[in-house]
Amino acid sequence: MSSPAVVFVYSPLLVAQTVAGIAVPFATGHFIDALVGGISPVGPFVVLAALLLIRAVLTPCLQRFVLSRARNIELKLQDRVLDAVMGFSPSELFPLANGELVAKLTRDAYAVGGFVSGLYPRLLVAVVTMFAAGSALHSRSPALGFSFMAFIPLAIALFFPFARRFAENSHSVRKRSDGSFAALFDFFHSLPFLRTLAADRRFSDPPREALGALKNGNCAMDRLTVTFGALLGLILVIGEIAVLGIAGTFAEKGIIPVGDVVVYQLLFLAAMQSVQGIVSLLPETASLREGIDSLDEILSHPAPRRGGEKVGAVETIEFRNVTFAYPGAEGAPVVKDFSATFCSGRIYALVGANGTGKTTLLKLATAALEPQEGEIRINGVPIKLLDESSFRRSIGIVFQDSLLVTGTIRDNITLRDPAFMDDDVEAAAKQSGFDAVVERLPYGLDTRLGLRGQSLSGGEMQRLAIARALVRNPSMLVLDEVTNHLDVEARASFGKLLHCLAPGRIVLLVSHDDAIIDLCDEKIFCQIPENVSYIRA
Numbered sequence: 001m002s003s004p005a006v007v008f009v010y011s012p013l014l015v016a017q018t019v020a021g022i023a024v025p026f027a028t029g030h031f032i033d034a035l036v037g038g039i040s041p042v043g044p045f046v047v048l049a050a051l052l053l054i055r056a057v058l059t060p061c062l063q064r065f066v067l068s069r070a071r072n073i074e075l076k077l078q079d080r081v082l083d084a085v086m087g088f089s090p091s092e093l094f095p096l097a098n099g100e101l102v103a104k105l106t107r108d109a110y111a112v113g114g115f116v117s118g119l120y121p122r123l124l125v126a127v128v129t130m131f132a133a134g135s136a137l138h139s140r141s142p143a144l145g146f147s148f149m150a151f152i153p154l155a156i157a158l159f160f161p162f163a164r165r166f167a168e169n170s171h172s173v174r175k176r177s178d179g180s181f182a183a184l185f186d187f188f189h190s191l192p193f194l195r196t197l198a199a200d201r202r203f204s205d206p207p208r209e210a211l212g213a214l215k216n217g218n219c220a221m222d223r224l225t226v227t228f229g230a231l232l233g234l235i236l237v238i239g240e241i242a243v244l245g246i247a248g249t250f251a252e253k254g255i256i257p258v259g260d261v262v263v264y265q266l267l268f269l270a271a272m273q274s275v276q277g278i279v280s281l282l283p284e285t286a287s288l289r290e291g292i293d294s295l296d297e298i299l300s301h302p303a304p305r306r307g308g309e310k311v312g313a314v315e316t317i318e319f320r321n322v323t324f325a326y327p328g329a330e331g332a333p334v335v336k337d338f339s340a341t342f343c344s345g346r347i348y349a350l351v352g353a354n355g356t357g358k359t360t361l362l363k364l365a366t367a368a369l370e371p372q373e374g375e376i377r378i379n380g381v382p383i384k385l386l387d388e389s390s391f392r393r394s395i396g397i398v399f400q401d402s403l404l405v406t407g408t409i410r411d412n413i414t415l416r417d418p419a420f421m422d423d424d425v426e427a428a429a430k431q432s433g434f435d436a437v438v439e440r441l442p443y444g445l446d447t448r449l450g451l452r453g454q455s456l457s458g459g460e461m462q463r464l465a466i467a468r469a470l471v472r473n474p475s476m477l478v479l480d481e482v483t484n485h486l487d488v489e490a491r492a493s494f495g496k497l498l499h500c501l502a503p504g505r506i507v508l509l510v511s512h513d514d515a516i517i518d519l520c521d522e523k524i525f526c527q528i529p530e531n532v533s534y535i536r537a
Helices: 003-037 042-086 098-140 142-196 205-252 258-279 282-299 358-365 388-393 409-414 422-432 435-440 458-471 488-501
Strands: 316-324 335-343 346-351 373-378 395-398 476-480 506-510 522-526 534-536
Touching: 003 042, 003 098, 003 258, 042 098, 042 282, 098 142, 098 282, 142 205, 142 282, 205 258, 205 282, 316 358, 316 506, 335 346, 335 358, 335 373, 335 506, 346 358, 346 488, 358 476, 358 506, 388 395, 395 458, 409 422, 409 458, 422 435, 422 458, 422 488, 435 458, 458 476, 458 488, 488 506
Parallel strands: 346 506, 346 522, 395 476, 476 506
Antiparallel strands: 316 335, 316 373, 522 534
């Protein structure tokens, strides 16, 4: 259902349902007058019953109509957020809290969809009811009409003192909700390991504290909402008493029929409830605004840089006075004023103690991080001017922690790229030594892995990651501590493989394995940046 359908189909039907509801008090009054006056009540009863049935039939139809639209809006909004997140560079994705991203995709998108399914219908009904009931009251009794009109400014005046407080509370609740999502994601991610060491309870404090803070924020919002609702309710009761008093006096003096007392009361009640309904939307509109602001943090992100320079084979990587520091540690760069040129056909080993920037250099070379100073060139072209997709397709990467995706072994090797044929996958598995693992699995390459590859050992996951890098036939191969989880035999095999990989490729390697380092053509010794950080050998 499209947005025009909401305006041109749903809205008129909702107005018709509302007008039928406004007509019910009149039909009720006629029915009572017929009973009191000794007139046949059949006609008024049929009209009253018809109005009630129309309202009852339209209600579920309209609800289904608008709920369907709301779900479509939620899904489209979630698709937009996913597309926006996928436009982030790797360096922009690293600091994002997964829990907060999930909150934006669920909680905040749901809040916007809720406007269509809840707030919009209530707002439209309230406005129509207020004007229809007010007009009907005024036509029957100008005095009661003016009484009703006098209460509207009171209700609106009550709105303003609470508006800012609702906005502030909604912002506080949203931030605390983000914190609780992030804390829970982090905790549950590490929970299996923590349970293994019976240390889980010691790490449950942060999520508990985050949930407690969220509860306190929600309680503050609850107190504000209750106070606001009580004041509105008091205005409503005072108005109802006034209408009953005036209508009762008119009926006692014979100015109006007895049935009109019910008509006036129901009309005034409907009109005042509509005013109350509009004003009571304040807490929910504050939450809606906060949800929109939250989503805008992702959707307003600048469009990703799109270089147009296509990349074939990567033949040279040139670092020119590159400096990089992680967020929050700008005064202590991990890489400082680094310059080097890496050429195809050679194997380069980055050597040094932990914390000297070896892995950071690999991430800079693959554009997973962007330097704060200096420039990186691929085949003489600044990396920021390259076509991102073609550059990344020319890279094979194996980092220390082998990331496995949900799906089969084939999915993990090909990353679901249909361009890779069975022969390509089998050849990559054989080169990496993973073919022996595939042979013993029940469904071979189509065997589904457990969550995060828990059905494989560390060494098996590492071999699978190597196969994933090799199947792409990359012209640039990045290897970060790939032998850490391999046994002695597998390390020896990898050493032989390393020399087979070098021709036609740039191989950048980080390792603490002297046997592997000795096989490299060139070594770059990394030190903690002070003045001179890198020494070639």
